[in-house]
Structure formats: structure tokens, C-alpha cells
Amino acid sequence: MTRLLSVRDIAKTYGGRIGCTDVSFDLYPGEVMGIVGESGSGKSTLLNCLAGHLAPDRGEVLYDMRGQGLRDTLTLSEPERRMLSRTDWAFVHQNPRDGLRMSVSAGGNVGERLMAVGARHYGDIRATATDWLGRVEILEERIDDRPSSFSGGMQQRLQIARNLVTGPRLVFMDEPTGGLDVSVQARLLDLMRGLVREMGLSALIVTHDLAVVRLLAHRIMVMKGGHVVEAGLTDQVLDDPQHPYSQLLVSSVLQV
Amino acid sequence: MQRKATPMIEIENLGKSFTLHNQGGATIRVMDGASLSVAAGECVALTGQSGAGKSTLMRMVYGNYLADAGSVRVGGVELVGAEPRDVLALRRETLGYVSQFLRVVPRVPTREVVAEPLLALGTPRDTALVRARELLTRLRIPEALWGLSPTTFSGGEQQRVNIARGFAHTYPALLLDEPTASLDAANRETVLSLIDEAKARGAAIIGIFHDEAARTRVADREIDVARFTPGLAA
Numbered sequence: 001m002t003r004l005l006s007v008r009d010i011a012k013t014y015g016g017r018i019g020c021t022d023v024s025f026d027l028y029p030g031e032v033m034g035i036v037g038e039s040g041s042g043k044s045t046l047l048n049c050l051a052g053h054l055a056p057d058r059g060e061v062l063y064d065m066r067g068q069g070l071r072d073t074l075t076l077s078e079p080e081r082r083m084l085s086r087t088d089w090a091f092v093h094q095n096p097r098d099g100l101r102m103s104v105s106a107g108g109n110v111g112e113r114l115m116a117v118g119a120r121h122y123g124d125i126r127a128t129a130t131d132w133l134g135r136v137e138i139l140e141e142r143i144d145d146r147p148s149s150f151s152g153g154m155q156q157r158l159q160i161a162r163n164l165v166t167g168p169r170l171v172f173m174d175e176p177t178g179g180l181d182v183s184v185q186a187r188l189l190d191l192m193r194g195l196v197r198e199m200g201l202s203a204l205i206v207t208h209d210l211a212v213v214r215l216l217a218h219r220i221m222v223m224k225g226g227h228v229v230e231a232g233l234t235d236q237v238l239d240d241p242q243h244p245y246s247q248l249l250v251s252s253v254l255q256v
Numbered sequence: 257m258q259r260k261a262t263p264m265i266e267i268e269n270l271g272k273s274f275t276l277h278n279q280g281g282a283t284i285r286v287m288d289g290a291s292l293s294v295a296a297g298e299c300v301a302l303t304g305q306s307g308a309g310k311s312t313l314m315r316m317v318y319g320n321y322l323a324d325a326g327s328v329r330v331g332g333v334e335l336v337g338a339e340p341r342d343v344l345a346l347r348r349e350t351l352g353y354v355s356q357f358l359r360v361v362p363r364v365p366t367r368e369v370v371a372e373p374l375l376a377l378g379t380p381r382d383t384a385l386v387r388a389r390e391l392l393t394r395l396r397i398p399e400a401l402w403g404l405s406p407t408t409f410s411g412g413e414q415q416r417v418n419i420a421r422g423f424a425h426t427y428p429a430l431l432l433d434e435p436t437a438s439l440d441a442a443n444r445e446t447v448l449s450l451i452d453e454a455k456a457r458g459a460a461i462i463g464i465f466h467d468e469a470a471r472t473r474v475a476d477r478e479i480d481v482a483r484f485t486p487g488l489a490a
Contacts, residue, residue: 028341186362193361197375215361219340233340235320242322244277251278 002064004029004170004202005050010059012049018226019045023059025221025231029169032196032203034217034234036210036249042226043206044174050204051091051172052081063088063170086116090163094175096155100147100162106133107143109162117166132161136191153184157191164195171203177212189215210253214238222246263293264331264429264460270316270484271325286312290326290484292462296428299451299461301475304482310464313481314431317462318353319343330429348376352427356434358406358418366409367392367402370420377425384424391420394446412438423450430454432463436470448474 005027012019020042027033035043048054050061052073062070066088073081085091093099100109110129111119119125130140136157138150147155156176163171176192177185193216196203207213213220213234220238221231222245230243241247270290275283287309294300302310315321317328319335328335331350335343347353352373360369367388374384392402395416401409406417415438422430432451436444444467451474454461465471471478 031341183362190361190363214359218344232322233319233343236322236340239315239320240274240322242275247277 001028003027003062003070004031004064006060006062006070007050008060008062010046010049010056010061012045012054012056018042020049020223020226023228025228027170027202027204029202030196030200031219032201032205032217034213034220035204035206035223036208036213036220037223038208038249041223043223045226046223047172047174047204047206051089052085053091083117086113087166088169090166090168090171092156092159092163092171092173092176094178096147096152096159099159100155102148103146105144105146106138106150106158109147109158110165113162113165128165129161132165133158135195136161137187151184153180153188156180156184156188160188160191160195164199164201167199169200169202171201173203173205173207175207175209176205177207177209185212192216210238210250222249262332264296265292265294265317265462266329267292267313267317267326268328269326270313270323270328270336272312272316272321272323285486287316287481287484288325288486290481292479294429294460294462296458296460297455298477299455299463299475301471301478302462302464303471303478303480304485309481309485311433313484314353314433314462314464318347318351318431348373350427351429351431352422352425353431354419354422354433354435356415356437358414358421360406362407363405365403366397366406366417369406369417370424373421373425387424388420391423392417394450395420396443396446412440412443415439416443419447419450423454426454426457426459428459430459430461432461432465434464434466436465436467444470 003026007023007025010023011021023046035046037043045054049056061073063073065071073084107126107129110132111125114125114128130143133140133143138154138157147158150158177188180188189212195201205217217234219232220234221228222237224245230237230241230246237246238250241250268291270287272287273283273285275281290313302313304310312321316323323336326336330346333346367385370388370391371384374387397413397416406414419435435447439447448470
């Protein structure tokens with residue numbers, strides 16, 4: 001099987017401080033990888049470097065572009081990169097307000113991404129938007145409401161619908177269940193797991209919640225001080241952590 | 257039949273230490289020179305006192321514990337040092353595990369939890385759900401509960417859901433950690449027949465059974481893991 005994403009030696013510093021450094025890994029189609037670590041460990045910096053939101057100081061982010069094979073996304077032209085982030089890539093922000101247009105209706109939020117890739121037929125766009133709202137369990141009657149009238153959990157589901165409507169192959173998620181209460185988290189986890197399986201998505205999920213990675217991720221990478229200190233199969237790293245920091249992280253979780 | 261020719265599960269000279277970095281860096285050698293092979297259609301019971309390393313050995317076979325020496329091959333695939341995606345493919349297709357704990361996404365209905373291993377293999381939804389219903393019925397989970405998440409079920413019910421899930425796909429190799437614990441007589445009997453059926457279709461099984469009668473009935477051999485435990489072996 002060919003790699004979907006191949007990250008080579010990514011480093012990003014802020015002034016003299018390390019954001020993240022020496023990060024290399026491969027991601028295969030259908031794989032979900034969790035990136036865990038405490039705040040300040042560099043996990044969000046890494047995600048933003050990979051997604052093209054931040055320019056790393058060095059390294060390569062090779063992506064299997066449709067029909068072109070592996071290309072370094074850091075050296076793509078601006079239109080190419082924009083196209084990639086509208087079609088094959090998706091980014092789910094922790095705060096739905098960063099990923100949604102709050103003044104546009106729910107249907108518009110979903111339809112907008114379709115229009116950005118060339119959809120023009122109003123009826124088709126609305127039908128696809130309706131279908132996607134259903135898939136993320138938002139009632140059809142809310143299609144013309146603005147997301148500002150939605151609860152946090154609904155906003156997050158809408159953000160997911162907006163991102164997935166173009167059938168991306170790679171989804172970046174930054175603390176997707178972060179600001180939600182636990183019952184809403186469970187619903188979102190169930191939804192994401194189903195979508196990953198049905199659409200064969202690959203995903204990189206940054207989170208500090210080990211329960212979330214256990215249920216969603218196939219593999220995890222543990223970060224500390226900008227370095228990857230341990231990586232492996234999710235249940236192996238959580239059940240038999242090798243690095244002192246991973247051991248501390250796992251043993252610090254309160255048992256429910 | 258070349259059943260005995262190539263063992264389905266082959267463990268050779270397996271060793272493991274735990275290093276507790278946050279407790280003074282203590283290193284505990286828990287296993288040395290563990291070797292064991294299980295043929296298709298055979299059930300091997302791991303025995304030994306609590307703490308002897310039965311579950312540790314089982315987890316090294318499943319791949320959630322890392323071995324630091326030796327080899328584990330399941331269906332010819334080497335697990336020690338394997339890439340995560342190869343371990344996951346092996347778990348999806350070949351190697352099943354019924355642990356003592358049910359871990360599920362809250363809110364997912366019981367029948368989906370049971371059908372999931374089949375869905376992950378690409379089995380059509382209808383077929384997977386039919387199989388789930390069949391197992392849930394055999395394990396006496398009332399139909400009224402099938403649409404509910406098992407997170408609120410009793411311990412025994414959760415254990416049965418876990419077993420149904422573990423037997424949904426006909427894995428060629430199975431690891432069973434106390435499959436009959438906390439079950440009443442009728443359900444215990446059902447689980448033992450499920451194990452017999454799995455053996456009859458050629459599954460290689462490693463099990464931990466504190467229930468001696470159950471062990472005697474389904475196990476073809478017993479291996480005392482104390483002989484692999486440094487400091488415990490006579």
C-alpha cells in the first residue's frame with residue numbers, strides 16, 4: 001500500500017524556542033493517528049505545520065496528490081495548496097467558530113465548500129448539504145439557521161460536515177472534542193468513528209484526552225518539549241508505555 | 257490436513273522487562289524464554305498463580321505489550337517489532353481477543369458493538385447484524401437491550417457482550433482471558449460450546465481459565481507460565 005502522507009524531519013522554532021523538531025512519520029490510507037502530550041508539547045504546532053497553516057523551518061510534508069504521486073506540499077504553488085486544502089484535506093478546529101462562518105446559514109456553510117470546488121447547481125448543493133446535515137445528526141429544519149444559534153456540540157458537528165462534504169482523504173483535527181461536555185463528546189466520537197470507517201479517511205488528531213485516542217486512533221505519537229518521545233500502536237503505548245514521560249502521562253489519568 | 261505441520265501461534269524465547277521510570281527506574285524482569293506453540297484446532301490453557309505472567313504473555317501475543325526478546329508469530333506473521341498497521345491487519349483478520357473488560361464508544365448500541373469486527377472486515381451490514389443477533393440470542397442478552405449501549409449493563413452482561421463481539425468473526429487464532437468469569441451456569445455452558453465450535457472449525461486458542469472445570473473441558477494442554485517467570489521457576 002502506498003503512503004498517503006510522509007513527514008520528514010519537520011522542525012519549527014519560535015525565536016530561540018523549539019516548537020517541534022525532528023518529527024518524521026508515515027501515514028497510510030485509512031489510518032488514524034493521535035498526537036498526544038501536555039499543553040506546550042508542540043502537538044498543535046506540528047499539526048499546523050503539516051496542514052500548511054504555519055511554515056516549518058525545515059523538513060518535508062510529502063502527500064500523495066491525486067494523479068501526481070508524492071509531492072512536497074510545502075513547495076506547492078499557492079493555488080495548488082488552496083485547492084488541496086479545499087478538496088482532499090480538511091481541518092477541524094477545536095473551536096467551531098474558527099472553522100465555520102458564523103454569519104452564514106448551516107446549509108450555506110456546507111454548500112460553500114462545494115461551491116469552492118466548482119459546484120453551481122443550487123438544488124444539488126442544497127440536497128448534498130441536507131444529506132450531510134443528516135449524517136452529522138442535525139435536523140433538516142435547521143438548514144437555514146445560522147450556526148450562532150446552535151449548541152457547541154451541533155456547531156462542532158456542522159464543522160465536521162462542512163469539512164467532509166468534499167470527500168477529503170486526510171483530516172487534521174485539533175482537539176475536536178475539547179470544549180464539549182462528555183455526553184456530547186461520546187456522540188461526536190461515535191460519529192467520527194463511523195465516518196472514518198465508511199469513507200476510509202485518514203486522520204491526524206491532536207488531543208490531550210487519552211480516552212479519545214484509545215477509541216479513535218490506530219496509532220499514537222507522544223510529544224514532549226517539541227520532540228516525539230514515543231510512537232506506536234495505540235493500545236501498546238497506553239498499556240505498556242516505554243518512555244518516562246509516556247509512563248507519567250498514562251499513570252496520571254484518573255480512573256473513572 | 258496439515259494441522260499439526262505449521263502451528264497457528266508460535267512463541268519462541270519471549271522475554272520482557274518492565275522499567276518503571278517514575279518509580280526510581282526499577283526494572284522488573286517478568287518473563288524469560290517463554291516458548292509455546294498452538295496448532296489449529298487446539299486450545300492451550302495458561303496456568304500459574306496470580307502475578308505469574310499469564311495475562312502478560314497473552315498481551316505480548318496480542319501486541320499491546322512489547323516483548324524485548326524472542327518472537328511471536330501468528331499465522332506466520334511476526335509480531336515482535338512489527339509495524340502498527342501490520343499488527344492491526346492481523347487483529348482484524350486473524351487474531352481475536354476477548355479481554356476481561358469491555359471498551360466501547362459510549363452511546364453505540366450493543367448490536368453494533370458486536371457487529372463491529374465484521375463491519376471492519378467489510379462484511380455487509382445486514383450480514384454482520386444477523387450474526388450479532390444470533391450471538392446475542394445465544395448469550396441470552398434480552399432483545400430489549402440490543403439497541404442500548406452496553407456501558408450501563410451489569411458486569412455479567414458486559415462480559416457476554418464482549419464474548420459475542422470476540423466470536424463475531426471466525427478468527428483463526430483466539431486469545432481468551434477468563435471468558436467464563438462472572439457467568440451463570442447456562443451462559444458458561446454457552447461460552448464453552450462457542451469455544452468447542454471455534455476449535456472444531458480449526459481455531460488455535462490460548463486461554464486463561466480460573467474455572468478449573470471449564471479449563472479441563474476445553475483445554476487440550478496446560479502450560480504453567482511460572483516456568484517462564486524469572487525467580488519463580490523451581
